[in-house]
Amino acid sequence: MAIIETQNLTYVYSEGTPFRKVAIEDINISIEEGEFVGIIGHTGSGKSTLVQHLNGLLKPTSGTILYDGKDIHSSKEFTRSVRFNVGLCFQYPEYQLFESSVYKDIAFGPQNMGLSEEEINEHVLRAADFVGIKKEMLKKSPFDLSGGEKRRVAIAGVIAMEPKVLILDEPTAGLDPKGRDTIADMIDNYRKSTGSTVIVVSHSMEDVAKSASKVLVMNKGQVEFFTGVKEVFSNAQRLVEIGLNVPQITGILMDLKAKGYNVRTDIYSVDEAKSELLRFFKERGVL
Amino acid sequence: MIKDITIGQFFPGNSVVHRLDPRMKLVLTFIYIIAIFLCKNFLALGAMVLFLLISVLLSKISLKLIGKSIKPVFIIVLITSVLQIIYNDKGIALIEYGKFHITTGGVFTALFTTVRIVALVVASSLLTYTTSPTLLTDAIERLFSPLKIVKINVHSIAMMMTIALRFIPTLIDEVDKIMSAQKSRGADLENGNLVQRGKALIPIFVPLFINSFSRAYDLAFAMECRCYKGGEGRTRLKEMKLALKDYIAIFMLIAVCVFVAITNKLIVAPEEYSNILDSFVRFVL
Numbered sequence: 001m002a003i004i005e006t007q008n009l010t011y012v013y014s015e016g017t018p019f020r021k022v023a024i025e026d027i028n029i030s031i032e033e034g035e036f037v038g039i040i041g042h043t044g045s046g047k048s049t050l051v052q053h054l055n056g057l058l059k060p061t062s063g064t065i066l067y068d069g070k071d072i073h074s075s076k077e078f079t080r081s082v083r084f085n086v087g088l089c090f091q092y093p094e095y096q097l098f099e100s101s102v103y104k105d106i107a108f109g110p111q112n113m114g115l116s117e118e119e120i121n122e123h124v125l126r127a128a129d130f131v132g133i134k135k136e137m138l139k140k141s142p143f144d145l146s147g148g149e150k151r152r153v154a155i156a157g158v159i160a161m162e163p164k165v166l167i168l169d170e171p172t173a174g175l176d177p178k179g180r181d182t183i184a185d186m187i188d189n190y191r192k193s194t195g196s197t198v199i200v201v202s203h204s205m206e207d208v209a210k211s212a213s214k215v216l217v218m219n220k221g222q223v224e225f226f227t228g229v230k231e232v233f234s235n236a237q238r239l240v241e242i243g244l245n246v247p248q249i250t251g252i253l254m255d256l257k258a259k260g261y262n263v264r265t266d267i268y269s270v271d272e273a274k275s276e277l278l279r280f281f282k283e284r285g286v287l
Numbered sequence: 288m289i290k291d292i293t294i295g296q297f298f299p300g301n302s303v304v305h306r307l308d309p310r311m312k313l314v315l316t317f318i319y320i321i322a323i324f325l326c327k328n329f330l331a332l333g334a335m336v337l338f339l340l341i342s343v344l345l346s347k348i349s350l351k352l353i354g355k356s357i358k359p360v361f362i363i364v365l366i367t368s369v370l371q372i373i374y375n376d377k378g379i380a381l382i383e384y385g386k387f388h389i390t391t392g393g394v395f396t397a398l399f400t401t402v403r404i405v406a407l408v409v410a411s412s413l414l415t416y417t418t419s420p421t422l423l424t425d426a427i428e429r430l431f432s433p434l435k436i437v438k439i440n441v442h443s444i445a446m447m448m449t450i451a452l453r454f455i456p457t458l459i460d461e462v463d464k465i466m467s468a469q470k471s472r473g474a475d476l477e478n479g480n481l482v483q484r485g486k487a488l489i490p491i492f493v494p495l496f497i498n499s500f501s502r503a504y505d506l507a508f509a510m511e512c513r514c515y516k517g518g519e520g521r522t523r524l525k526e527m528k529l530a531l532k533d534y535i536a537i538f539m540l541i542a543v544c545v546f547v548a549i550t551n552k553l554i555v556a557p558e559e560y561s562n563i564l565d566s567f568v569r570f571v572l
Binding site: 016017052055057080084088089090093095097112113157 | 464473474
C-alpha cells in the first residue's frame with residue numbers, strides 16, 4: 001500500500017482577496033514505501049506548496065492526503081503524529097536554528113515526540129552521525145558553524161525524529177559543489193540504511209537523475225509527469241517547453257544525435273555516457 | 288493564517304481615490320476622524336457616513352475587504368454597545384427586570400458609537416488600502432518637513448518608517464516559514480497553558496531576531512554602497528503636486544464638516560433626539 005497518497009488535492013492562496021492564486025490543482029499521486037522521489041519544476045510551480053501538504057502543515061482547499069491509508073486531517077492527534085512520521089526539512093533550514101548548542105537543537109524534534117532522555121540521546125547521536133557531525137561539534141553553538149555545517153545540523157534536526165518519510169525542500173540550494181555532494185550522499189546513505197521513503201525537491205536535474213527512482217514534474221500547479229527517471233528525461237522536448245532542463249550530459253548526447261551521430265539519448269549519468277561514447281567510437285572504428 | 292491580516296495592507300489600483308495626492312489623503316483622513324467625533328446627531332453622522340460610502344465606492348475596493356477590516360474591532364464594538372445598553376438609563380425603559388433595564392437612550396447611544404467606530408476604522412483602512420506605504424511615508428515626510436526648524440530630522444524618521452513598513456511583509460513571511468519549520472519538528476504552538484505557550488515562542492523568535500539583525504546589516508551596507516547619506520540635497524523621482532481632484536475632495540469634506548457643524552448647533556442635541564425617539568416609542572406602545 002502506498003505510504004502517502006493524495007486525492008484531488010487543490011490549494012488556493014488568499015482565497016477571497018484580489019491576491020487569490022491557485023497554487024496546486026487536482027494533484028493525484030501515490031508514493032510507495034521506500035521510494036526515492038525527486039520533485040522538479042519551475043519556480044512557482046507548486047512544489048513547496050505540495051510538500052507542505054504532505055505533513056499536514058497546509059490544509060488543502062479541497063481533496064485529501066492519506067498517510068498509510070488514513071486521512072491526515074482526520075483528527076488533531078493524527079495530524080501531530082504524521083508530523084513526526086513525515087519529516088519535512090524546509091529550504092534554507094539553517095535559518096531555523098535557535099538553541100544554545102548543536103546537540104539541543106537536534107534534540108528539539110525528539111523532545112517534542114515525548115521520548116525519554118536516553119532515547120533522545122540515541123536519536124541525536126544517530127542523526128549527527130548520518131549527517132557527519134563530529135561529537136565535539138555537538139557542544140558548540142549552532143551560530144558559530146559554517147553555512148554548510150549549519151545546513152547539516154538543521155537536516156539532522158529533522159532526521160533525529162527518524163521519520164518514515166523524509167522530505168527535503170531544495171537541500172542543496174546555495175551550497176558549493178562539495179557541500180552539494182556531501183548532502184546528496186548523506187541523503188542516499190540515510191535512505192539505504194533505514195529503508196525510509198525520501199522525497200527531494202530540487203532544481204538540479206543532475207541530483208535528481210543520480211539518486212531518484214521516480215520523478216514528479218510539476219508545471220503551473222499540476223502534475224506533468226510522475227514516472228521513472230528514464231521516461232521523464234526521454235521527454236526532453238516537453239521539459240524544455242515548461243522551462244526545465246535535462247541533465248547536462250543528456251543534453252550533450254541529444255546534441256550529438258541531432259548532428260546525426262547515432263548515440264543513445266536516454267542516459268543521464270556521466271559514467272553511462274562514457275561507456276556509451278566508448279561503444280560508439282569502437283563501432284565507428286575510432287578506437 | 289497570519290497572512291490573512293488586512294490592516295495596513297495596500298491594494299494597488301487606479302481609481303480616483305488611489306490617484307489622490309497622498310498628502311491630501313492623509314489630511315482628509317485626519318479631518319474626517321476628528322469630524323466623526325464631533326458629530327452630535329444622526330443627521331450629521333449620516334452625512335459623514337455618506338461621504339465615506341462614496342469614497343469607498345470610488346476607490347473600487349471590494350466591500351468584502353472593507354468588511355474584513357472591521358472584523359478586528361468587532362469585539363470592541365460589541366463590548367461598548369453592551370455597556371451602553373446596560374448602563375445608560377436615559378430615555379424610557381423598553382425592558383425592565385429588577386435593577387436591569389434597557390432604555391431608548393442606551394440603544395440610541397450604542398448605535399451611535401457603533402457607527403462612529405466602524406466609520407473610523409473604515410476611513411483609516413481606506414487610506415492604507417489605497418496608498419502605497421512608500422507614498423504614505425513620503426507624504427508624512429513632507430507634511431512634517433516644517434519641523435526641520437526645530438532640528439527634528441524628519442527625513443531620517445520617514446526613512447525609518449519606510450524601511451519598517453517595507454519589512455513587515457518580509458517578516459510576516461519569515462515568521463510563517465519559521466513557524467512551519469518548527470511545527471514540522473513537532474513544536475506545539477496551539478496547546479498548553481500560558482507558560483508553555485510562551486516557551487513555545489522561543490524557537491520562533493530567536494531565529495527571527497537573528498535573521499532580522501543580519502538583514503539590517505545587509506541593508507545598511509547596500510545603502511552605503513549606493514552612497515546614501517541622509518536627506519540633505521536628495522531629489523525625488525516623483526514630485527507631488529496637488530491637482531484639481533485634490534481640491535474637489537477637500538472642498539467636499541469641508542462642506543460635509545460645515546453641515547455637521549450647522550446640524551450640531553441648529554437641529555437637535557442627542558438628548559432631544561432621543562426625546563423624539565421616546566415619543567415615537569410611546570406612540571407605538
